[in-house]
Amino acid sequence: MSVLSIENLSIDYRAETTVHAVREVSLTLERGEILGLAGESGCGKSTLAYGITRLLKPPAAITGGRVVFSSREGYDIDLSTLAGDDLRAFRWDKIAMVFQGAMNSLNPVLRISEQLEDVFITHRPELSKAERRIRCGELLELVGVDRNRLRAYPHELSGGMRQRVMIAMALALDPQVLIMDEPTTALDVVVQREILREITRLRSELGFAVIFITHDLPLLLEISDRIAVMRAGLIVELDDALTLYTKPKHPYTKRLLSSFPSLTGERGGFVRTGEIALDVALDETDQTVEAL
Numbered sequence: 380m381s382v383l384s385i386e387n388l389s390i391d392y393r394a395e396t397t398v399h400a401v402r403e404v405s406l407t408l409e410r411g412e413i414l415g416l417a418g419e420s421g422c423g424k425s426t427l428a429y430g431i432t433r434l435l436k437p438p439a440a441i442t443g444g445r446v447v448f449s450s451r452e453g454y455d456i457d458l459s460t461l462a463g464d465d466l467r468a469f470r471w472d473k474i475a476m477v478f479q480g481a482m483n484s485l486n487p488v489l490r491i492s493e494q495l496e497d498v499f500i501t502h503r504p505e506l507s508k509a510e511r512r513i514r515c516g517e518l519l520e521l522v523g524v525d526r527n528r529l530r531a532y533p534h535e536l537s538g539g540m541r542q543r544v545m546i547a548m549a550l551a552l553d554p555q556v557l558i559m560d561e562p563t564t565a566l567d568v569v570v571q572r573e574i575l576r577e578i579t580r581l582r583s584e585l586g587f588a589v590i591f592i593t594h595d596l597p598l599l600l601e602i603s604d605r606i607a608v609m610r611a612g613l614i615v616e617l618d619d620a621l622t623l624y625t626k627p628k629h630p631y632t633k634r635l636l637s638s639f640p641s642l643t644g645e646r647g648g649f650v651r652t653g654e655i656a657l658d659v660a661l662d663e664t665d666q667t668v669e670a671l
């Protein structure tokens with residue numbers, strides 16, 4: 380059962396010359412799956428993410444296609460029919476996003492509690508102050524941050540913790556889809572692994588689907604159920620992670636795979652076989668830390 384269906388979506392940047400950044404992309408996101416979107420810089424990954432959520436600003440324009448959301452309650456919404464407040468509400472409620480460097484978008488002069496509470500004040504006005512407080516504490520603990528950090532200001536938290544706060548904020552309203560664009564790229568590798576583990580755990584616990592965007596193919600092979608490979612605005616290959624790794628069809632996918640030595644070396648430690656692969660990778664990072 381799909382939760383999101385992208386049908387022939389095309390997006391142009393209409394600057395001095397027109398760039399066809401996304402070209403008739405069709406994809407379905409199944410309920411509860413992690414779909415990885417891979418491809419080198421400039422291939423259109425972020426434009427696609429912004430297009431799905433209709434966060435594009437001029438000179439970007441959707442020139443064709445549509446995105447349909449199928450709720451777990453059983454109704455469909457064509458996102459192009461939403462505008463203004465409806466669209467904003469929809470974004471937090473049903474589809475939430477975590478973008479690269481999102482942690483830097485926390486307001487430096489407000490405590491974490493105020494920023495988390497804001498989401499509830501705006502979208503769940505029926506909650507009492509006490510209920511909001513409880514929810515905020517629960518949310519922080521959900522992403523592995525102690526609830527006494529609610530009183531902290533952003534600068535008092537590490538980058539990894541701030542990114543966890545952003546993930547908590549994205550999950551506040553129990554969305555059905557989470558779009559993550561390079562959410563861990565700015566973090567060191569140990570923190571990155573911890574956060575990825577958290578995302579896969581939360582996905583199993585809460586059942587949301589994820590579109591995970593990164594140029595880091597080894598990382599995608601670990602965490603994704605399926606992977607779409609994008610090149611010059613087109614999806615050139617889409618398959619389950621293991622098949623894509625073991626039997627890539629498109630020459631570009633083969634090239635992309637061979638550009639990561641960790642994938643072609645003897646160890647092959649990055650091959651995804653579910654949680655175990657992630658644990659192995661984590662153990663390896665732990666050992667590296669110990670060795671240091």
Ligand SMILES: Nc1ncnc2c1ncn2[C@@H]1O[C@H](COP(=O)(O)OP(=O)(O)OP(=O)(O)O)[C@@H](O)[C@H]1O
Pocket residue numbers: 392393394398400418419420421422423424425426427438439594
């Ligand atoms: N504001 C803009 N005006 C004109 N062209 C743009 C604009 N933003 C992006 N593009 C072009 O659209 C194409 C897709 O860019 P996009 O940022 O979506 O790629 P990406 O795969 O997400 O890259 P990265 O991983 O570097 O973020 C590129 O050719 C880029 O140069």
